[in-house]
Structures are given as structure tokens and as C-alpha cells.
Amino acid sequence: MPEYKMTFSAAGQTQIGQKRENNEDNFLIGSHYKKECANPNDFFSFTSTNRCRYILFGVFDGMGGGPYGEYASLYAAEEMCDIHMKLTDSLSPEQVSCLVSSAFQTVNNRIIRDSSNILGTTAAVCILDRKEMAVKYLWSGDSRGYLYRYNTLLQITEDQSVAAASVKKGIYSRTDLNYKNDSHRLTGFIGRDAYGYNFHPEETAWMKLKQNDMIFLMTDGVFSSCSNTVLESEIHKNTGCFSVSGLIDAAMHLGAVDDISVVQIRFDFLEYKGEEDNGGSI
Numbered sequence: 001m002p003e004y005k006m007t008f009s010a011a012g013q014t015q016i017g018q019k020r021e022n023n024e025d026n027f028l029i030g031s032h033y034k035k036e037c038a039n040p041n042d043f044f045s046f047t048s049t050n051r052c053r054y055i056l057f058g059v060f061d062g063m064g065g066g067p068y069g070e071y072a073s074l075y076a077a078e079e080m081c082d083i084h085m086k087l088t089d090s091l092s093p094e095q096v097s098c099l100v101s102s103a104f105q106t107v108n109n110r111i112i113r114d115s116s117n118i119l120g121t122t123a124a125v126c127i128l129d130r131k132e133m134a135v136k137y138l139w140s141g142d143s144r145g146y147l148y149r150y151n152t153l154l155q156i157t158e159d160q161s162v163a164a165a166s167v168k169k170g171i172y173s174r175t176d177l178n179y180k181n182d183s184h185r186l187t188g189f190i191g192r193d194a195y196g197y198n199f200h201p202e203e204t205a206w207m208k209l210k211q212n213d214m215i216f217l218m219t220d221g222v223f224s225s226c227s228n229t230v231l232e233s234e235i236h237k238n239t240g241c242f243s244v245s246g247l248i249d250a251a252m253h254l255g256a257v258d259d260i261s262v263v264q265i266r267f268d269f270l271e272y273k274g275e276e277d278n279g280g281s282i
Contacts, residue, residue: 006209009047010057011242014261016040017221018252024062025219025261028125029132030055030084033077037070038040048112054085054096058125059143059261061219062118063189076190079103080125093129093206097254100127100138103199104190107232108199111191120180120191121175122147124157124217128265129206135215138203140191144223146213147207153232156204157265160188173233190211215265225251242266 012176014034016023026033060076062069083103104123111118122141123231129135131246137145142159158164163182166172172179193199203244214235221233226247244262251260 003248004269006133007048007054007270008128008130008268009045009242010263010265011043011244012057012059012261013043013047013195013244013248014041014259015248015252017257017259018255019257020259022070023259024064024072024073026060026223027068027075027217027263028056028058028060028080029086029262029263030057030077031081033081043245046053052087052257053089053129054084054087054091055128055130056100056125057128057215057217057263057265058123059217061122061141061143061185061221061261063121063141063191063261064119066117068114068116069121071114071116071117071186072111073116075114076121076123078108079110080123081105086249087215093127093134096127097128097136097138097203099217100125101203104138105193105199106188108193109196112194112196118191122186122189122219124219125201125233126215126217126263126265128215132206133209133228133269134172134206135151135209136204136272138201139201140201141186142183143217143219146216146218148216148235149210149212151232151236153216153235155227155228156207158202159183160202161186183220206228209267210219211267212267213267215263216243216247217263219259219261221256221260222247222251222262224258225254225260226273230254235272253263
């Protein structure tokens with residue numbers, strides 16, 4: 001049986017919504033995130049064989065539409081970046097999961113202790129384990145993690161909202177008039193734990209990757225404007241490169257009111273013949 005090694009490339013973009021005064025979104029690719037709250041837009045891409053075993057990715061949507069949501073998402077990006085920088089190859093996947101999960105609690109506590117009365121932020125985080133060629137999602141709120149496989153965009157995370165819960169319980173369908181209004185009524189988000197000791201994100205098991213898989217992380221400004229069909233169509237147009245800008249443009253064209261952020265991760269599996277990996281790090 002041949003052995004394989006994984007290379008990856010990633011891109012992320014955030015843009016202010018059409019009816020927002022501030023961009024309250026943020027995103028993370030390894031050590032990169034939008035460090036200035038006043039910056040309405042940001043784009044970053046990275047391609048490398050990269051020696052690091054674990055890489056973190058994320059999107060964060062500050063809540064409230066007011067003057068402080070951007071600080072909540074910034075806190076989330078900062079804390080996840082701090083964890084990313086501490087991940088060593090000697091850690092087990094379970095240890096990494098615990099560190100990332102604990103970072104959600106740390107963000108929660110920064111938010112509830114902030115004197116500005118910040119409400120909170122959503123988050124969708126993906127851990128990449130290059131050694132095991134696997135990913136794991138952790139999230140809170142309605143920012144989403146997707147897996148693109150066999151030309152199909154699969155939503156992996158489950159929205160923490162009244163709308164999602166109602167659909168799951170069979171109270172109404174996604175076409176019901178109540179769905180859109182209830183989509184904004186979150187049942188979970190970072191900052192909800194007012195006592196600061198009992199916050200736990202939702203999470204998946206580790207998922208093995210396959211050749212030609214792609215990962216997408218999106219805030220609700222994207223998927224609330226674009227149907228799954230539109231999202232898939234934009235990805236199909238750019239299967240050989242990044243679809244991030246196309247997805248952002250599609251959401252804006254369809255009248256995205258909320259801020260919009262997308263992170264995309266592409267993978268290549270190369271047969272390993274023992275060469276030295278000279279990749280950089282992020």
C-alpha cells in the first residue's frame with residue numbers, strides 16, 4: 001500500500017454587509033486573522049506543504065449589529081490564534097480538541113467580563129490533523145462548517161437557533177414563513193454562559209478526508225443570502241482554484257445585509273516517497 005502525505009491551501013475573506021456600519025465578522029487561517037476592528041474587509045490566502053501537524057481555521061460573527069460585535073469576534077479570533085500557536089505535533093487529537101474547546105470558554109469569559117456589555121459571537125472552527133488526514137468541527141451559534149465532497153456541499157454543523165430546532169422537531173419546514181425570523185433567534189453562542197464556568201461548544205467526531213474534498217466555513221451573511229444551489233454553483237465554477245471571492249460576490253449580488261465571511265481549505269494527497277518536507281508554517 002502506498003503512503004500519502006497531505007498538502008493544503010486555504011483562503012479567507014470577510015466583507016462588510018450592505019446595511020452595516022461596522023464589519024462584525026472575523027476569520028482565522030492559522031495565525032492570520034483580521035486584527036483591526038475598523039477594517040471593513042480582509043483577504044488572506046496561503047499555500048504550503050507545511051510541517052505543522054495541526055492547523056486551526058475559523059469564522060466568527062459578532063452579534064448585535066451594534067458598535068461592539070466586532071470586538072467579540074476579534075476576541076474569538078485572538079484566542080483561537082493563541083491556541084493554534086501552542087499546538088505541537090506531540091499532542092494527541094483528543095488533547096487538541098480539549099484545548100480548542102477550552103478556548104471557547106476563554107472567549108466566553110472575556111466577553112462577559114468586558115465592561116462594554118458585549119453580547120457575544122458565533123463561531124465555526126475546523127481543526128486539521130495532517131498526520132491522520134482528518135478534520136473536526138467545533139461551533140457555537142449559526143456560523144456553519146461544510147464539507148464539499150463528490151460535487152455536493154454538505155452542511156456538517158447544526159445551527160443553534162430556534163428555526164433549526166423547530167425544523168428538527170417537525171414543527172415547521174424551511175419554507176415556513178417563521179423560519180427566516182426564527183433563524184436569528186440563537187439558542188447558543190459564545191457569551192451565553194453568564195457565570196463563566198460551564199460553556200461547551202458543539203462538536204463532531206474526527207472525519208477522514210478524501211481526495212478532492214474541500215472544507216468551507218461561512219457566517220450567516222453568506223448562506224442566508226445564497227441558497228445551497230447557488231453556493232454549489234459558485235464552487236463548481238472554481239473547482240481548480242479558490243471559490244471564496246465568488247461566494248462573497250454572489251452574496252453581495254443577492255443583497256447580503258449582514259457581514260459576510262468565508263474560509264475555504266483545499267487538499268491534495270501526494271504519494272510519499274520519503275522526501276524532506278520543506279514547507280513553511282502559518
